[in-house]
Amino acid sequence: MKAIIIEDEKPAARRLQRLLSSLEVDVATMLHSVEESIDWFQANTHPDLIFLDIQLSDGLSFEIFDVIEVKSAIIFTTAFDEYALQAFKLNSIDYLLKPIDDEELEIAVKKYGEFKPTEEKISVDFEDIKKLLVNPLEREYKKRFTAKVGQHIKIINADEVECFFSENKGTYAATTDGRNYLLDTTLENLEPELSPKSFFRVSRKFYVNIHHIKDIISYTNSRLQIKLNSFSEQEIIVSRERVKDFKLWLE
Structure with a gap:
């Protein structure tokens, strides 16, 4: 299983790489910005799995997909951002809250291994999610x-x-x-x-x-x-x- 990590906090990226190594996930590279990620995707074969942070040093990671057509499954590894959580749950393999828990990461990787979704199943409407992130709509919560x-x-x-x-x-x-x-x-x-x-x-x-x-x-x-x-x-x-x-x- 080939994977990449997109994360601007280098210590967090290295820790995630160590955890994935113990799960026999081959991390091809670690990317730290929108610009760097776009350049990498344009020059390399897309991996099976992306471990994706949202807030990067030069913008939202969703800007990557304005340029690149995503061909990989995604596990979000990001800070708490509740108004977007439901959208991620519906459109991705999993959403992991920092600091990443070892057991939750293992469950997420196993989930990918069991289901290996097709491109149609993992297609994410990044425009809709970006709208939620940049201009979160007031929605009804449980009363x-x-x-x-x-x-x-x-x-x-x-x-x-x-x-x-x-x-x-x-x-x-x-x-x-x-x-x-x-x-x-x-x-x-x-x-x-x-x-x-x-x-x-x-x-x-x-x-x-x-x-x-x-x-x-x-x-x-x-x-x-x-x-x-x-x-x-x-x-x-x-x-x-x-x-x-x-x-x-x-x-």
């Missing part, structure tokens, strides 16, 4: 959720949820009344359903609602600790890799 409580169905309004969290392979909604409700979903499936104006994924385990943050405290290793109005059963820590994006989200 309520349901949870089974005994023989009853509990309706939970999104604005009543202080946080969503995973525990023991279950996904829970912690509400303002101090209760935790087990949901029939996963954090990954929740991702495109939650408004990015209200919810942010601070770690692999937690989404928090900005309207219910009581305090934010400096924590060890350049991380942050979040205190919510009611939820206090577990520490909520913003992972170091997401602190910068979290601070931008708060503004």
Whole structure:
């Protein structure tokens, strides 16, 4: 399996290359800009698979495909950008959130190996996705959720949820009344359903609602600790890799 990496952060590109090497994926080259990628595609046979970041040093990677007709399957490896996530899920092999998790990467590579989509199946409407990225449209996000409580169905309004969290392979909604409700979903499936104006994924385990943050405290290793109005059963820590994006989200 031949692959290339398009990523402007060289340490991240080298780490991804090491992970792919352990999965027996042959990385032909690592490219770091739109211009460099266009030149490479024009001079070389297209690979089976592209590991593609979105924000490159000289523009959006989608500009590559204004010039080049893509003939490869794509796995997105990019920073959190929720308003485009659903489009990527429908049009690509997978979407991996930085920092790349070893197990998620292996699953994505196996998914490609199992299905090996045809050109028709992997064709991506880059113009539509670029519109989402540059001018994200206001879309409807989920306003309520349901949870089974005994023989009853509990309706939970999104604005009543202080946080969503995973525990023991279950996904829970912690509400303002101090209760935790087990949901029939996963954090990954929740991702495109939650408004990015209200919810942010601070770690692999937690989404928090900005309207219910009581305090934010400096924590060890350049991380942050979040205190919510009611939820206090577990520490909520913003992972170091997401602190910068979290601070931008708060503004």
